[in-house]
Amino acid sequence: MDGEGLRRAYGAVLAELEVGGFGAPADGELSAEQIVAHLAANDELMSEATEAVLAGSPFAYYDLETIHRPQLDALVSECGGLDGLTVLLRATSQKLCALADRLGPAGETPVDTVLREGPDLDVDESLPWARALDLHTRLHLPMHLTQLRALRPHLHPA
Template identity: 75%
Template sequence: MESGGLRGVYREVLAELEAGGFGAAGPGEWSAEQIVAHLVANDELMAETTEAVLAGSPFAFYDLAGVHRPELDVLIAECGGLPGLATLLRATSQRLCALVDRLGPAADTPVETHLREGFDLVVDESLPWSRTLDLHTRVHLPKHLAQLRTLRDHPQPA
């Protein structure tokens, strides 16, 4: 398995972060900082799962849709805000992509997967790890990229 598509979506997310100018999140929505903190935490979990697959160890993958804002806010504070989060996201995404490039035939390893993307995607079954990575590339990352673009399109008044 190769990470070309995954790397491409990460490039788009990172370019959006570099463009900056994000406005405030609406009620019940995540801020740009919280979105990036979520992506960092998700990358770390996906990297752990990929390492387990490479090692031949059983592993279950649970998405982080249920991460609470206070937990994201702790990560934001630890990173010093959006610039630090963007730097960390660059590192976590590169690590994940490098691991994906090593998967080869192990990409077909079934992994108990539990995902929830709002009402659009619900997965609660064993999937080949390559399928979960594909969902991350085609659904999860683009969803958060769209959220970032919306926040940039509606900047906070001066």
């Protein structure tokens, strides 16, 4: 597991949040707040699965589909908006990175994994947990970084 790669991916998302200036999403798309709530909630799920792997549990399971928009909206409300969500994401991502650093050979433990986000990320199978974390690092986080960047109104020269 590339813990440094995971940290860099989170660093890029957190840096984008520091820039701010996000506009409203297109119909049916997630707002910046919902994206960050989604990432923080996902971190909690991934941390639970990582803790199960580290404890040697044969029942580790990770299902991103369990996070729904009403849950995201509740988390947005609970955190008081983007600033509070950014603080939460910083904490959840640090926890996940610290757990990932401890994986070592346990990263080969198979975990039943369900990931469905867009055409580039559709998994419903048992994966070595380090592979699931790698997909999160290389596909999932960059996909949401792109969404955040798309929410920033572009200035057009006159």
